[in-house]
Amino acid sequence: MAPAKVPPTTVQRLPLYLRCLVQASTHHMPVVNSVQIAEMAGTNAAQVRKDLSYLGEFGTRGIGYDVDSLIAHLSRHLGLTEHRRVAIVGYGRLGSALQGYQGFAERGMRVVAVLDADPAKIGIAVDALTVEDIESLEAVVARERVEIAVITVPAAAAQSVADRLVAAGIRAIMNFAPVALRVPEGVEVRQADVAGELQILSFHLHPERTRV
Amino acid sequence: MAPAKVPPTTVQRLPLYLRCLVQASTHHMPVVNSVQIAEMAGTNAAQVRKDLSYLGEFGTRGIGYDVDSLIAHLSRHLGLTEHRRVAIVGYGRLGSALQGYQGFAERGMRVVAVLDADPAKIGIAVDALTVEDIESLEAVVARERVEIAVITVPAAAAQSVADRLVAAGIRAIMNFAPVALRVPEGVEVRQADVAGELQILSFHLHPERTRV
DNA sequence: CTTTGTGAACAGATTCACAGCG
DNA sequence: CGCTGTGAATCTGTTCACAAAG
Known part of the structure; x- marks a missing residue:
């Protein structure tokens, strides 16, 4: 749960995920699942879930991820709460x-x-x-x-x-x-x-x- | 010998090595060893030798690598013989x-x-x-x-x-x-x-x- | 029934350590 | 001897596959 050790390769992909989620948000998608994120980001769903799991548990099983909430979590982990x-x-x-x-x-x-x-x-x-x-x-x-x-x-x-x-x-x-x-x-x-x-x-x- | 399969991570480092070798050449160093290349490139000697070994055998044991000849080999492998x-x-x-x-x-x-x-x-x-x-x-x-x-x-x-x-x-x-x-x-x-x-x-x- | 989160299996890259050559 | 080139060992990252959760 606590941000213990995030692999460098995962860190490199976080800005990409954030970009995709912001795009989803502007398209008025309230929720996305790992398959959709993977499609937008050009990776696969297992990678997305594993990457996000290093930061915490943000999804809802059977549903997916709340876009705005995940944007907030990623922004916070990237240290972007302030410019x-x-x-x-x-x-x-x-x-x-x-x-x-x-x-x-x-x-x-x-x-x-x-x-x-x-x-x-x-x-x-x-x-x-x-x-x-x-x-x-x-x-x-x-x-x-x-x-x-x-x-x-x-x-x-x-x-x-x-x-x-x-x-x-x-x-x-x-x-x-x-x-x-x-x-x-x-x-x-x-x-x-x-x-x-x-x-x-x-x-x-x-x-x-x-x-x- | 033949350029069979070069790992992507190695390919990414080739331009860096080329840059270092060109710099060595302008410093009038005729020969460099893997330790020197590693220092210039910010990696370690084993990495340099392994990377170069994917392209062929360019070094001389006991001596090192001829700078100009290695530049030529790298340029050729990067497809830079012509602009x-x-x-x-x-x-x-x-x-x-x-x-x-x-x-x-x-x-x-x-x-x-x-x-x-x-x-x-x-x-x-x-x-x-x-x-x-x-x-x-x-x-x-x-x-x-x-x-x-x-x-x-x-x-x-x-x-x-x-x-x-x-x-x-x-x-x-x-x-x-x-x-x-x-x-x-x-x-x-x-x-x-x-x-x-x-x-x-x-x-x-x-x-x-x-x-x- | 759907999708997450994750151990376990797998694949790939790095480092070690030394045999082999000049 | 010194340094390369490389198998073997280690480490790291990716993918699989499924139990757990809603």
């Missing part, structure tokens, strides 16, 4: 695309700071924010109570930015720079590498599906 | 950020087409390309011999775009829209969901981490 405070470090093409992404708010994320090292970019007003100097990173993190940092700086600068973020108390980093970050125990890093993903796709296209 | 032809469908903030990303070329990817449904965007010149009408998707895919498609359209349009891409012969899709795409057997999809990744990070920040 998470996100800083974007690096206001290049990708950084500005993320800053302007409308999908964050409805999924529990709030961008509270944008930073860059380029004097030409510092001071630019974006929505209600201003691009701030990366030199004042520590002050900004403290002032805005940043919980999650998104790194969109060039690869060469990523590790030093990560070091400073960690020193400033950040424990959750999403890194778009194509380098493996070194962080101390207790700091969680998610790596996003678009070119790498395309290379994985390329592997599956490989002509060499016969023999060498 | 992969990529189309970006959806010229919004994210689509344009990806279109302008300089990192693709050096990692075997070449953007050969950009499409959008918005008449205000169709015709815009981007580098050597022009944003084309999504209505002519099939013609563009054929003309440019597109191998990989990147979907950056709104969630509501993603499935129909995917259906048309598959019908046009595309077998590798990277999807940035936050929906689970349904595709037939034989079509490979990689899902990228930034908000979902941040939610995973949020889970790890959860206050409820105190053992119950």
